[in-house]
Amino acid sequence: MSDKILISPSILSADFADLGAEVRAIDAAGADMIHIDVMDGHYVPNLTIGPMVVKALKPHTEKPFDVHLMIAPADPLIGAFIEAGADIVSIHPDAGPHLHRSLQSINAGGAKAGLVLNPGTPANVVEPVIDALDMILVMSVNPGFGGQSFISSQLKKIETLRQMIERSGRDIILEVDGGVNPITSQQCIDAGASALVAGSAVFKGAGSYAENIAALRGVPSKSRAAS
Numbered sequence: 447m448s449d450k451i452l453i454s455p456s457i458l459s460a461d462f463a464d465l466g467a468e469v470r471a472i473d474a475a476g477a478d479m480i481h482i483d484v485m486d487g488h489y490v491p492n493l494t495i496g497p498m499v500v501k502a503l504k505p506h507t508e509k510p511f512d513v514h515l516m517i518a519p520a521d522p523l524i525g526a527f528i529e530a531g532a533d534i535v536s537i538h539p540d541a542g543p544h545l546h547r548s549l550q551s552i553n554a555g556g557a558k559a560g561l562v563l564n565p566g567t568p569a570n571v572v573e574p575v576i577d578a579l580d581m582i583l584v585m586s587v588n589p590g591f592g593g594q595s596f597i598s599s600q601l602k603k604i605e606t607l608r609q610m611i612e613r614s615g616r617d618i619i620l621e622v623d624g625g626v627n628p629i630t631s632q633q634c635i636d637a638g639a640s641a642l643v644a645g646s647a648v649f650k651g652a653g654s655y656a657e658n659i660a661a662l663r664g665v666p667s668k669s670r671a672a673s
Contacts, residue, residue, distance in 0.1 A: 608638025
């Protein structure tokens with residue numbers, strides 16, 4: 447596992463009236479990836495963005511687009527999101543009838559494949575398809591809305607998945623999404639996470655994005671260090 451913790455700010459918490467500028471701002475602030483939450487109002491009780499918005503945002507950064515599909519069925523739209531600019535496409539195991547085939551279709555389209563585990567989804571779901579994965583995304587809240595509180599029981603799942611990844615010998619990103627802040631981020635890192643998704647913890651305070659991202663990695667604030 448790389449020592450660097452990847453930060454993937456979720457634009458779900460950005461200013462939707464100026465998404466291009468927000469993407470450029472988090473890029474300049476040190477984001478490693480851009481996390482895009484796609485919700486269909488069916489698989490989760492919210493509705494967000496589609497491939498056209500992803501395509502419109504692509505010219506605003508060279509950072510990878512980390513696209514989380516909270517949609518069912520996922521298969522009919524996987525190709526459209528990859529064509530729009532998704533670099534990583536993560537799906538839920540229950541978002542279609544044939545999980546392995548869906549993951550293969552992501553790779554065949556030229557993107558990296560991710561599998562998302564909701565709080566109620568056990569870690570062993572990963573085992574039959576681990577050879578097809580580039581990312582495992584642990585949801586530490588129930589999907590559908592930003593700003594929820596971290597579910598601490600998921601830390602054990604992160605530890606279990608880290609062990610599974612190490613046994614596999616594969617270079618798989620272990621990402622955590624939900625209630626991530628400077629306190630819970632360290633708990634996730636200690637449990638074995640290599641990437642963190644954060645929305646409100648990054649986008650709070652205009653002009654503070656770089657400091658917010660650094661805080662998630664455990665870098666002391668310059669203002670606190672000076673005091």
